[in-house]
Amino acid sequence: MWLFHHYPQPIRQQHSHTRRHPSPPHSHTRHPTSVTLPPSTTNHLIQTLCKKGHLKQAIKALTQEPNPTQRTYELLIHTCALANSLSDGVTVNKRLMDDGFDTDSFLATKLIDMYSELGFIEYARKVFDGLSNRTIYVWNAFFQALTLAGCGLDVFGLFCEMNANGVKPDRFTYTYVLKACVASDSEVSLLAKGKEIHAHILRHGFEVNVHVMTTLVDMYARFGSVLEAGYVFDGMPAKNVVSWSAMIACYAKNGRAYEALQLFGEMMVEVDDLTPNSVTMVSVLQACGALAALEQGKLLHAYILRRGLDSVLPVIASLITMYARCGNLEVGKRVFDQMRKRDVVSWNALISSYGMHGFGEQAIEIYNEMLRNKIKPSPITFVSILGACSHAGLVDEGKRLFDSITKEHNMRPTVEHYACMVDLLGRANRLDEAAKIVQDMRMEPGPKVWGSLLGSCRIHCNVELAERASKRLFKLEPTNAGNYVLLAEVYAAAHLWDEVLRVKKLLQNQGLEKKSGCSWIEVKKKVYSFASVDEFNPHIEQLHAFLLQLSMEMKEQGYRPETKVVLYDVEEEEKERILLGHSEKLAVAFGLINSSRGETIRITKNLRLCEDCHSVTKFVSKFANREILVRDVNRIHHFKDGVCSCGDYW
């Protein structure tokens, strides 16, 4: 029994000779519930101690009880899990096996749950392996345990074995097996497995079960298969608030914020007796934030207050982030200030809000206040605060905070933290130091780290390092078009047009495409979107004419188009024409035409803001005397009087 190697010898010897009723070989006949024995007061005592959470005393009492019942063991196991005590759990496990409960599938289920909760999947595996009569409960518990432990891949073989053994999957089995597809640490994508399970579900008539089908929607959502998720959702015979929320979350998480809001609207208007709850709100707020749809967001805020959902911490964290992403940092701060209770997520939300607005020093102040409030930082806290330092160019502060992860907080920096450091140093044009961090990392630098390095090379036009980083990235993420585009931009800036063409070919050969630019603007509570190549847009001619006129006026004032960002080796004039078609310029023009003076123009872009759009927007903010907020993938740019809040550092 390797399982018990590290633990004290079982206590059986102490009580075996005190046992008044010698045990028959099989446990069940000896069970006090199945033989008529007077109810044991010790059993009762153990159970009471467990219910009150006095685990140590309960374990002690166990040594006095010769015939613990199944119920006693059940409570003991549960209490060990609650008390997070592996050693006690193992003691109980050992004792119940000695007592002949080793064939008890009910207790086996409980043991598997316990080991899973304690994070010891190998112990759970031992229990599972040692049991011959595996009921559906046992299989389900083990599937769930494997999934939680990130061993999703193991589930499929066992699922086949279970079917081969004639045990029929039930609605719970399917939810666990579907979850196993997404919760696998393995490199292989398990989408294909998920589709197989989908077929299995249909063959066995489970397409009527709301839980199973909702899990299926969620599985497709997590693989980014929005269409499949939609098919499943649309085909569901009955949907409840969870199904709707899952589909809304699917859109919100997969860059389809507009559809998320639409679906939410449909849910509110068309479906009776269905009330969105706090979970729904979180996804909808996310979608508003993604679109910078401030007016929609405010309506949701009012709704949250009416429904009394403002005491739900995740809702408030999403609300703070929504306001910040919509450019309204002050309101977000006010929401935070009014919270009666705050958790680390609330603080993280505020820190990252200040970070995305470029207020690095204030973000650090908030972080220090959080520590003074005795809130323990989470790994995400450090991502947020390092990101804030990066946006504000606070290199030394960032380095100090990074060191504090190990020195002051006894935590280990993750790949994400290293990626933040590479970004921080790289943006600040300290590429050598950034490269050294990558070299000295104690773990494998993943795509995020190399991606940060490549991004910095793009800003500072470092061809050699960009080639090194992209070589690794092309291996790690062969289908991420963004990496090819970044490298091409580095080459274009260096006028290495042959190389630009070579990278473009590489992209084409794999059937990949450059993600096209897209911008959104909210005007009078409606969201309008613009694409860079957008001949179908009804406003396009008007906008082009407007921009052409604007560009001429700006040129008189000293504007020079930043043609280096154009990835085509064409005449300057053509490059200027291409630049004028950028989606954010269309959105700015649309905003100027369709909103009244004094109104802030809020725009969102799906990519990083290009240098030319940045300088044009600065000009516009001055000449049209308008405040313009542009949120790109990285941060918020607040243009006013010809200046941007990022200080041209982004």
Add this chain to the structure above:
DNA sequence: TTAGGGTTAG
């Protein structure tokens, strides 16, 4: 005995 959707970052 067991169940489905969410929070903060990049």
